[in-house]
Amino acid sequence: MNAMTKSAAELRRAARNHILAPRLESPFHDRLMALSEVNDWYNWAGYKAPHALFDGELEYFAIRSTAALFDISPMVKYRIAGPDAERYLNRLTLRDVRKLGVNRVHYTAWCDDHGHVLDDGTLFRLGKNEFRLCCQERHLPWLLDSAFGFAVDIHEETEEIAGLALQGPTSYAVLRDAGFAGVEQLKPFHIGAFPHEDGDVTISRTGFTGDLGYELFVPRARALSLWDRVWRAGAPHTIRAIGYGALNQARIEAGFIVANTDFVTAEGALRADRVRMPDEIGLDWLVDPDKPNFNGRRAILDARRNQSLKHILVGLEIEGNIPAEHAIVYHRQKHEAGLVTAAIWSPTAKRNIAIASLERPYGSKFTEDLWVEIYAMRELKYQKLMKRAKIVPRPFVRLARRTASPPGLT
Structure with missing residues (x-):
């Protein structure tokens, strides 16, 4: 009887703790918390992400006037590799992946058999047979089912890889001053690997603001050192960390669409x-x-x-x-x-x-x-x-x- 009572109490406590459990924290959460003045957070794919950090209007103008740093770690990321990776992705997505060169990125989308859009996102070609697919929604079961008959390995690396978007007119100057020699050679939708600590950071000239900008990807263990490196270099350029509210303003000006905001994904639609x-x-x-x-x-x-x-x-x-x-x-x-x-x-x-x-x-x-x-x-x-x-x-x-x-x- 006591054992059963204790078990029930433990179950109730576990259920309560589950409800109270915070959302996942990105690798940059400590830096964002230190900068947050308004405690304005939202749920991005299960992560605690800032809607604003200090003032939405000023954060927007950081994008358009200086340099803005936005945490994109919660963005869903899949590593797709293997001898059939190109053929598999060409079967999956709308654009011709054969035309996507190594160290290049393109925007794409993918549909179900009825032609309805499941999601859109960016496809990074990191090597001849190695890709990273970034998107809004999680699709691992569908991606795995679609891989039947292809010699390809697919796994989600959202938690493993930290990401930062550095956007705005002074974004290149910040990276240059941070010591990323040669980053000026990156053309739009090009990728490069640059030394950082005892490894590399992948930098692409991409973004979601319609402005000059870059996206930086690094293993989780080196995330904070990357933030600090960029932040120190950005101080003379008035760098600011921003939340989604400011980014959303910029993306609307750029005419970009967001899944389950401007359209409902085929998997998410109830009607x-x-x-x-x-x-x-x-x-x-x-x-x-x-x-x-x-x-x-x-x-x-x-x-x-x-x-x-x-x-x-x-x-x-x-x-x-x-x-x-x-x-x-x-x-x-x-x-x-x-x-x-x-x-x-x-x-x-x-x-x-x-x-x-x-x-x-x-x-x-x-x-x-x-x-x-x-x-x-x-x-x-x-x-x-x-x-x-x-x-x-x-x-x-x-x-x-x-x-x-x-x-x-x-």
């Missing part, structure tokens, strides 16, 4: 009408119909040929300065046309901008006389505002320094 094909979320340019067969190829090409695509993702410019996040889009103020998925007042473009998912023919055939319904809080009362919107190309902000080679020393 059949929520899934999207690449052409319905602006990823049609990724599809290479001339390469060997890939997941969803027939469905994607059939939808194009039959003109059966149901949605379209567009950029909007909206009158006024009140962000229209999650606003309903109307045609002629009366026919529902779609929904805004992301919106901000852009400090750089000085425009009220948004990304919206519209139901065809709105956005394709009917592109004029669009409106958004915004509910603005005014003195504890919502005020309904109908504002004109027009379709505009993405990116909303285009910065020459993003692709300048060699990078400038702003």
Whole structure:
């Protein structure tokens, strides 16, 4: 009886502790905690990540004016290697992996057999038969099932590999002063290995801000020393650590999309009408119909040929300065046309901008006389505002320094 009572008590205590258990901490958590002034955290793939560290507006301007450091360690990372790695990934993803050279990166996406997007992300070619796939969602069971018949090894390395995004006009100057000799030779979407402690750090000229920027990957054991090296070098360049709120502003200006924000992934969708094909979320340019067969190829090409695509993702410019996040889009103020998925007042473009998912023919055939319904809080009362919107190309902000080679020393 006592043993049974004790066991029940232990079970209750274990359940309580499970609920109270903190989220996973990234390798850079100690540095972020020391810098956090607002204690504003969110859950990123099971990790405790900062939404803001001190002031969201100032963090945004660090991206656009100096250098911003963002912890990307929670980003899901898979190491894919083996004799059939290229052939496997070519079967899996939309772009032709045979065209991706060693020490290069490309943006890509992958679909189920019905042509619905499972996720998007970046594919790093680290060697002839060695790749790293980075994405938003976890897909290991699906990746393993898809590998049947291929001589390939797949494992998740999210916890093993720490990542930092260094973005902004002075990001190259920071890396140069940190002693990463030769980093100026990296062109956009190129990768290099640079000495750090008793090993290497992998640096790619990539990012999610539409600005000059780099991403640094290092084994977890050398994470803090990498942070300290970059942070010391960045001090004269007014480097700032940032949270996701600032990054999100920059990515909207750049016109980039986020899985399960701007579209619902095929594995995450609860309703059949929520899934999207690449052409319905602006990823049609990724599809290479001339390469060997890939997941969803027939469905994607059939939808194009039959003109059966149901949605379209567009950029909007909206009158006024009140962000229209999650606003309903109307045609002629009366026919529902779609929904805004992301919106901000852009400090750089000085425009009220948004990304919206519209139901065809709105956005394709009917592109004029669009409106958004915004509910603005005014003195504890919502005020309904109908504002004109027009379709505009993405990116909303285009910065020459993003692709300048060699990078400038702003």
